[in-house]
Amino acid sequence: MQDGFTAAPTRLSRLTAGSVATLMTIAAAAIFPYASAQAPKVPVLFPVFATALAVNNSIIAYLITLQFYLTRRTTVGLLGSAFGYSALMAAMQVATSPGVFSEVGYLGSRSHVGVWMWITRLCGFPLLIVLAMLLLKLSPNHTVPKRHLNWALGGFVFGPAVVTLALDRFLFIEGTRLPLLISPSGSYATLAYGGVGFMMVMAWVAALTSILWVTRLRHSFYGWLALGSYSYILYLLVNFAGAARFTVGWYTSRFFELSAAAIILGALLYEVLKMQQRLRSSYLHAYEESIRDGLTGLFSRRYFDTALSREVASQRRHGRPFSLLMVDIDFFKQYNDRHGHLAGDRCIRKIARCLASQLREGDVVARFGGEEFVAILPNTDEDTALKIAERFRCAVMALQLARDRNDKGNVTVSAGLYTCRSEAAMTPEQMLAQADAALYRAKHAGRNRVFTSRADMVVA
Numbered sequence: 001m002q003d004g005f006t007a008a009p010t011r012l013s014r015l016t017a018g019s020v021a022t023l024m025t026i027a028a029a030a031i032f033p034y035a036s037a038q039a040p041k042v043p044v045l046f047p048v049f050a051t052a053l054a055v056n057n058s059i060i061a062y063l064i065t066l067q068f069y070l071t072r073r074t075t076v077g078l079l080g081s082a083f084g085y086s087a088l089m090a091a092m093q094v095a096t097s098p099g100v101f102s103e104v105g106y107l108g109s110r111s112h113v114g115v116w117m118w119i120t121r122l123c124g125f126p127l128l129i130v131l132a133m134l135l136l137k138l139s140p141n142h143t144v145p146k147r148h149l150n151w152a153l154g155g156f157v158f159g160p161a162v163v164t165l166a167l168d169r170f171l172f173i174e175g176t177r178l179p180l181l182i183s184p185s186g187s188y189a190t191l192a193y194g195g196v197g198f199m200m201v202m203a204w205v206a207a208l209t210s211i212l213w214v215t216r217l218r219h220s221f222y223g224w225l226a227l228g229s230y231s232y233i234l235y236l237l238v239n240f241a242g243a244a245r246f247t248v249g250w251y252t253s254r255f256f257e258l259s260a261a262a263i264i265l266g267a268l269l270y271e272v273l274k275m276q277q278r279l280r281s282s283y284l285h286a287y288e289e290s291i292r293d294g295l296t297g298l299f300s301r302r303y304f305d306t307a308l309s310r311e312v313a314s315q316r317r318h319g320r321p322f323s324l325l326m327v328d329i330d331f332f333k334q335y336n337d338r339h340g341h342l343a344g345d346r347c348i349r350k351i352a353r354c355l356a357s358q359l360r361e362g363d364v365v366a367r368f369g370g371e372e373f374v375a376i377l378p379n380t381d382e383d384t385a386l387k388i389a390e391r392f393r394c395a396v397m398a399l400q401l402a403r404d405r406n407d408k409g410n411v412t413v414s415a416g417l418y419t420c421r422s423e424a425a426m427t428p429e430q431m432l433a434q435a436d437a438a439l440y441r442a443k444h445a446g447r448n449r450v451f452t453s454r455a456d457m458v459v460a
């Protein structure tokens, strides 16, 4: 079965992704001339954006890691790590944002430590995607062996946590010695034109290129991942065009980053929904197959056994009678010998259809095996069951299925009936044996007749 990462994109998803990419490009181009215009200063948006991103990316990481657990595909595990890393770094950014835990940031770090965390997040994230794509290119079907699954899962979940902690620890200790990339006034000039900004954009260009090159967008999830990477590029460009914090560019760029995360999360949730639908329909298909007889489409013997036990239990509770009808085609061996096995199959199908058509909707009609059928007639006393069985016997004769090539006699059926009344204390097997014994007597009495389990009642 296809998982969310191997399903081909639909026309609708291609169209949607194309339209979103076009709209985002138009929006970014429209904002560019006004990007550096100053907007009202709302510092609280720092931690708000970072929190939204951390939550969103955590959910994405969780969903992708679940996929890894199901498929054991290493690329998927690595992608889960990429999103996990981004989520954790964003969470650390929230913690270090001035005004959240302390005036100057978490553990007394300066605000430019937060900037370096932002940079390491935005460079590490796409590089992990590139790594996943390279792995996909080199070994498309690489999976983790089952016995190592838990270890690999631990690695993909805790690996990003260890890297994040190590990086943050390094930044807290050494961060103040790193160059100041955003000036205390909030200007992005050093960052945008000093090479680091270019490197950040290039990291996302590399991620986007690797996705396009390796997957050629043949799988729907990778299409959305490519779109997400594209919005990261727009995010950085609009951000740098803003030239400083709290400009129009700065604010709108945040929405591009959140859009990237929302697009990927939306795509994943959609894939989960599609997978659920596929699972449901294959479950229903498998269930139908398991309860139906392949040749006739009637219920299978196994389903019949369960239905009979249920009917017996219901009869004991409510005291309403039900009848069991057992049917066998007469001289079917002759029919097979004269017409061939395939014609025999067709004959079995016709009689099965005839039997089903003579019964009511709530009746359970099953193929008992070979040329034998069985039916449960709920809420049916012996007289009614006899009438139904007789009607069916006549209907089979009316089909006029010639038993041999010389037209000497038509196919007929014999039937045995057992009616379970309130005083009966038999097991389902004993009830079946009663119906079978009645059928046996019908055969012995010359066939083409209906016998009940009470020897005195015969219809022919």
Ligand SMILES: Nc1nc2c(ncn2[C@@H]2O[C@H](COP(=O)(O)OP(=O)(O)OP(=O)(O)O)[C@@H](O)[C@H]2O)c(=O)[nH]1
Pocket (backbone or CB within 6 Å): 295, 328, 329, 330, 331, 332, 333, 334, 336, 340, 341, 342, 343, 344, 345, 348, 369, 370, 371, 443, 447
């Ligand atoms: N074509 C076809 N034949 C089947 C199928 N299942 C069982 N049979 C045949 O049904 C025939 C049953 O033969 P018997 O058990 O001797 O019974 P009969 O010839 O119907 O004779 P009576 O039941 O005594 O009237 C055998 O030849 C089986 O091979 C099936 O699925 N398709």
